[in-house]
Amino acid sequence: MKKSGAEIIVALLERQGIEVVAGIPGGANLPLYDALTGSRIRHVLARHEQGAGFIAQGIARATGRAAVCFGTSGPGATNLLTAIADAKLDSVPVVAITGQVATSLIGTDAFQEVDTYGLTLPITKHNFIIRDAAELLEVIPEAFAIAQSGRPGPVVVDVPKDVQQQFHEFDAWPELGVPRTVSDVDETLISAFLDRLHQAERPIIYAGGGVIASDAADALAVLARRNNIPVALTLAGLGAFPCDDPLYLGMLGMHGSRATNTAMDEADLVLALGVRFDDRATGRVADFCCHGSIIHVDIDPSEIDKIKPANLAIVGDVGKALCAVSQQVRLQDRAAWNSRITELKAAHPMVPPVFPSMFNPVQLIERLGELCGPETIITTDVGQHQMWVAQAYPFRRPRTFQTSGGLGTMGFGLPAAIGAALACPNTPVVCVSGDGSLLMNIQELATLAELNLNVKVVLLNNQHLGLVRQQQELFYGQRYIASAFQTSPDFAAIAAGFGIRSYDMGTNPNGEEALWHALQQAGPGLINVPIHAAENVLPMVPPGKANHESIGGEAIHASLSA
Amino acid sequence: MRHSVLELEVRNHPGVMSHVAGLFARRAFNIEGILCGPMDDERFSRIYLLVHAEVRMDQLVKQLEKLHDVLRVNARPDYDQTVFRRLHEFVEIDGPLTPDHCVAGDSH
Ligand SMILES: Cc1ncc(C[n+]2csc(CCOP(=O)(O)OP(=O)(O)O)c2C)c(N)n1
Numbered sequence: 001m002k003k004s005g006a007e008i009i010v011a012l013l014e015r016q017g018i019e020v021v022a023g024i025p026g027g028a029n030l031p032l033y034d035a036l037t038g039s040r041i042r043h044v045l046a047r048h049e050q051g052a053g054f055i056a057q058g059i060a061r062a063t064g065r066a067a068v069c070f071g072t073s074g075p076g077a078t079n080l081l082t083a084i085a086d087a088k089l090d091s092v093p094v095v096a097i098t099g100q101v102a103t104s105l106i107g108t109d110a111f112q113e114v115d116t117y118g119l120t121l122p123i124t125k126h127n128f129i130i131r132d133a134a135e136l137l138e139v140i141p142e143a144f145a146i147a148q149s150g151r152p153g154p155v156v157v158d159v160p161k162d163v164q165q166q167f168h169e170f171d172a173w174p175e176l177g178v179p180r181t182v183s184d185v186d187e188t189l190i191s192a193f194l195d196r197l198h199q200a201e202r203p204i205i206y207a208g209g210g211v212i213a214s215d216a217a218d219a220l221a222v223l224a225r226r227n228n229i230p231v232a233l234t235l236a237g238l239g240a241f242p243c244d245d246p247l248y249l250g251m252l253g254m255h256g257s258r259a260t261n262t263a264m265d266e267a268d269l270v271l272a273l274g275v276r277f278d279d280r281a282t283g284r285v286a287d288f289c290c291h292g293s294i295i296h297v298d299i300d301p302s303e304i305d306k307i308k309p310a311n312l313a314i315v316g317d318v319g320k321a322l323c324a325v326s327q328q329v330r331l332q333d334r335a336a337w338n339s340r341i342t343e344l345k346a347a348h349p350m351v352p353p354v355f356p357s358m359f360n361p362v363q364l365i366e367r368l369g370e371l372c373g374p375e376t377i378i379t380t381d382v383g384q385h386q387m388w389v390a391q392a393y394p395f396r397r398p399r400t401f402q403t404s405g406g407l408g409t410m411g412f413g414l415p416a417a418i419g420a421a422l423a424c425p426n427t428p429v430v431c432v433s434g435d436g437s438l439l440m441n442i443q444e445l446a447t448l449a450e451l452n453l454n455v456k457v458v459l460l461n462n463q464h465l466g467l468v469r470q471q472q473e474l475f476y477g478q479r480y481i482a483s484a485f486q487t488s489p490d491f492a493a494i495a496a497g498f499g500i501r502s503y504d505m506g507t508n509p510n511g512e513e514a515l516w517h518a519l520q521q522a523g524p525g526l527i528n529v530p531i532h533a534a535e536n537v538l539p540m541v542p543p544g545k546a547n548h549e550s551i552g553g554e555a556i557h558a559s560l561s562a
Numbered sequence: 563m564r565h566s567v568l569e570l571e572v573r574n575h576p577g578v579m580s581h582v583a584g585l586f587a588r589r590a591f592n593i594e595g596i597l598c599g600p601m602d603d604e605r606f607s608r609i610y611l612l613v614h615a616e617v618r619m620d621q622l623v624k625q626l627e628k629l630h631d632v633l634r635v636n637a638r639p640d641y642d643q644t645v646f647r648r649l650h651e652f653v654e655i656d657g658p659l660t661p662d663h664c665v666a667g668d669s670h
Contacts, residue, residue, distance in 0.1 A: 121580055122588045126630040129577065146630060302624035 001171070005133035006035035006164040009097065012140040014041060016176055018068050020422050022046050022055035026072025028112060029099025031164035033070075044422065044451065047443035049076050051415040053083020054441070056094045058419020061402045062377060064213065066093035066147040067419070073099045074112030077158075078119065082409055084154045085123040089406025090236060091209060093152035095143050096120075102162040103131065116158045125153030130160065133168040144177030151300040152213060182299065182317040189314045190324045193295055196312060198330055200269035202292070202337045203229050206252065206281075209236030209405070210274015210298055214319035217241065217398040220273065222326040228334040229271070230341050232260050234281050235405045237274070239395040249341070253281035254541045255387045258348035261547040263341055267292040274298060274318040277307035278406070287546035297321045350391060350553075358511040361388045361460055361531050367512065368430070368458065369394040371519055376400065377420045377429045381413035381437030384466040387537040389432050411440030414457060418444060421453035429455045430519070435488065436465045445498040448524045455524050457495075458515075462531040463488045470536045474551070475543070484533075495526040506530040564615040565594060567641040570626065571634040574600055574607040578631045582609060585625055591617050595646035606633070612646045615639065 003011070009032060013021065022044040025033040036043055046052035049071040059067035071080045077098045087094045101110040117129045126146050128139050136159075143155040197203055211220055217240045224231050224247050231241045232252040241248055249260040261283075264270070270289045274297065275281070282288040285307055296303075296310035297318045304313040314321050350362065358364055365388050372378075374396040380386040380403045395401050402420060404412040417431035438459055448455055460466075469483040495502035503518040505511040505527060518527045538552035572578045579598065586593050595612035613622070619637055626635045645652075 117577060118580065121577075121584050127577075300628075302621065302628055304624075306621060 002167055002169045004031065004035065004164065005130070005136055005159065005166050005168065006031040008133060008136045008168065009140060009159070009164070010035040010039050010041065011173070012136070013068060014039060015173060016066075016141070016144050020044055020059060021068045021070055022052040022419070023070025024049050024052060024072065024076060025070075026076050026099065026112070028073035028101055028161045029070060029076070029097075029159075029164070031161060032097070032099065032159070044418075044447065046415065047446050048441065049079035050083050050411065051441050051444040051447065053080045053094070053096065054086070054412055054415035055419040055422070055447075056096070057083060057087055057092050057412075058379070058402060058416035058421075059423040060087075060092050060094055060419075061416065062399055062420045062423040064215070064399070066095050066144050066152075067423075068095045068097065071096065071098050072112065073101055073116070074114050076112075077114055077116040081119060081123065082407075082411075084120060084156065086404050086407040086409045086412065087154035088123050088125065090404065091152050091213060092154065093147035094154040095147050096154060096156045098156060098158045099164070100129065100158045100160040103160045104162070106160065116156065120156040120158075123154070124156050127156040127158070129158040130163050133163050133166040134170070136163075136168075137170060137174045141174050141177030145180060148177075148179040150180070150182070151210075182320065185314055185316045185321045185324055187324075189312070190321070190328070192312055193314065193321070193325055194328055194330075196269060196293070196295060197227065197271070197325075198332070201334075202267045202340075203227070203269040203271060203334075204249075204263055204267035204292075205229050205231040205271045205273060206234070206264065206275055206289075207231060207237045207240050207273040208234035208275035208281075210318045211237055211240040211322075212274075212398045214274065214299070214317050215398070216274070216319035216322045219319060219322035219326050221245070223322055223329055226326065227329050227332050228338055230263060230338065232256070232264060234275055234278065235390055235403060238390060239398045239401045242396045243394045244396065247338075251390050253283065253547065255391060255537055255539070256547070257350055257391075258539055258550060258553070259341075259344040261541075261550065262344050262348070264289055265291060265548050266340070270294045272296040272298075272310070273322065276300075276303045282307070283541045283547035283549075284545055287548070358505065358515070359529065359531060361385065361535055362392045364460070364529060365389055365392040365432070366394075367515070368432075371516055372428065372430060374400070375427050377402065377417075377424065377427055379403065379413045379417040379420060379429065379431045381431075381433045381440075382408045382410045382467075383434045383437060384462070384470060384535070384537045385432050385434045385460040387467075388460075391537070410434075410437035413437060414441050414448070415444045417455045417457075418448055418451065418453060421455050422451070425454075427454075428519070429453070431455060431457045433457055433459050434466060435459060435461045435463060435485070435491070438491075439489075442494065445495065445500055445526075449499040452523050454522060456519055457526045459491055459526060459528050460531045461488070461491065461528055462533045462535065464533050466533070466535075467537070469533065473536070474540070491526060491528045500524045500526055502526040502528065504528045565612050565643055566615040566619065566637060566639040567643060568611040568613055568623070568626070569636045569638050569641070570609040570611065570632055571601070572607050572609055573631040573633065574605055575631070578607070581629050581631055582611075582626070585629060589622070589625055591622055595649075597646070597649075610641075612643060
């Protein structure tokens with residue numbers, strides 16, 4: 001066979017089973033695009049490379065398999081950086097293939113030359129620059145293997161234009177790049193895990209994104225239910241355990257409920273499963289779970305003892321570990337501990353709204369949860385709306401929640417929703433966004449309109465950078481700066497301009513019916529919901545404080561019951 | 563300050579030094595000295611790093627092991643570290659410089 005570098009890339013992507021590539025063409029990747037003509041791969045033309053990167057993430061987060069995005073050299077590559085860094089921090093398998101100026105021009109400050117390799121070095125799991133088309137036969141499968149093995153992550157492959165055009169003669173296609181198999185967990189570690197668990201009086205599960213990445217939600221449920229262990233989840237773990245189970249404690253940490261954070265504090269054994277002790281989850285580390293011992297299970301050895309030393313560490317696939325543990329775990333009812341949990345939940349309910357209304361964000365999210373089926377995929381942007389979703393939306397299944405947890409990237413929600421809808425065409429997708437975040441990738445409404453996907457944007461519009469405003473109110477003496485929008489666009493008109501149906505709950509006398517109606521419609525839609533600017537996400541652990549020092553929420557509850 | 567030597571076996575290609583040095587910068591670990599040279603099999607190189615013994619060596623080794631191009635990492639507190647301080651003795655040329663010794667760039 002004799003093929004150009006570009007043809008080799010496209011054929012290898014097809015062989016990997018890639019059905020969709022999101023990207024934007026330009027001078028340095030035109031040979032690659034040329035090779036796409038006639039391919040069965042569907043190209044999705046994003047309107048900004050950051051959008052393309054997040055579309056790929058949306059696909060990858062929905063399926064658990066690596067997804068691909070393309071960008072040209074220079075600004076194409078720099079525009080991809082945020083989405084790549086985001087994938088790194090949230091362990092999402094993405095393969096980004098960038099065009100680069102011709103080999104002979106590298107290092108000459110050529111038109112649209114940037115050092116993509118150097119720029120992506122600290123934000124990828126691994127990166128490659130290709131110097132000869134022959135290398136592609138090894139590197140492309142390897143890129144998929146790396147992205148999907150162990151703890152997943154993004155891989156960048158930078159391909160100079162002349163390498164894309166260079167013809168290479170070869171005999172056979174290489175093997176596909178697949179996740180490397182992980183070895184079984186040592187039986188003695190499983191026994192040690194079980195011994196500690198069986199001896200514990202107040203065990204608690206602290207589970208995160210690793211449980212979802214390793215498809216371990218079922219095993220987690222078996223373990224928790226057989227041994228009656230209450231389950232707290234991280235932001236990335238939401239969906240890993242059904243919210244309607246009595247053992248469910250919701251999200252822990254900065255915006256977790258007091259009941260959950262107190263339960264973590266009272267536990268004598270913490271089962272840390274597929275988690276990395278992120279500061280938003282732990283609060284002040286010295287105080288986190290200081291009354292209990294810790295069993296930490298994670299596939300990434302560098303996470304063990306990174307933040308908090310574990311009393312027992314299992315480096316390995318959390319799914320395999322949980323399967324082994326759940327098969328051998330004893331039935332224990334743990335009546336005293338669970339009645340204590342019930343007591344805590346009753347003492348610290350989620351704050352009921354002072355004025356119940358559809359425009360109370362928590363109530364709105366709860367209502368949204370009732371209107372959407374358990375299979376609905378929710379994406380969010382970053383801010384108060386994101387935390388209200390995390391607190392109040394009833395997640396029941398893994399991979400139904402996509403949010404930028406690690407990097408906290410405003411602008412994530414809409415393109416991720418597009419990716420999710422491309423991956424799961426028969427599943428409704430709802431992007432809950434804020435009026436600040438939505439504008440950060442608003443151009444992707446054009447992509448959405450073009451694809452006519454079943455994505456609804458529910459816009460919690462408070463005319464503010466709400467979470468910033470909240471911090472200024474609580475921690476900066478109410479000195480508000482740069483958090484209020486002086487002017488606010490007419491989002492309905494904007495959506496209409498992109499050819500997308502829009503709804504405004506503010507002008508509709510029957511808001512709730514409007515919401516229901518809008519969600520029923522096939523195809524894209526934008527639903528604007530006016531939210532009071534003074535609404536805060538509570539409770540909240542002030543930065544630098546311990547999780548038991550959270551503020552807010554309680555006072556309103558107390559004044560209501562007084 | 564006590565020091566220790568880390569011995570790395572890496573794939574020998576142009577990006578590998580950036581990966582190793584970049585890791586140190588971004589995880590806020592200091593490198594006091596670097597020695598690097600090809601192994602007998604030239605596809606691989608050996609890197610010796612002089613680092614503070616006080617750093618969280620365990621975490622540093624684990625992070626290095628995660629780099630795709632790093633094949634092996636050994637912490638060698640037992641190694642002789644004087645070479646890092648006496649490097650110039652190995653590379654310096656005896657006698658005065660002749661024009662042949664000057665390399666491009668010397669004039670800058
Ligand atoms: C790209 C980016 N820039 C800045 C921030 C800092 N930031 C965090 S939340 C927030 C406000 C978000 O406002 P909005 O999207 O309207 O959501 P709200 O908090 O009002 O619900 C900002 C500016 C960020 N997370 N991401």
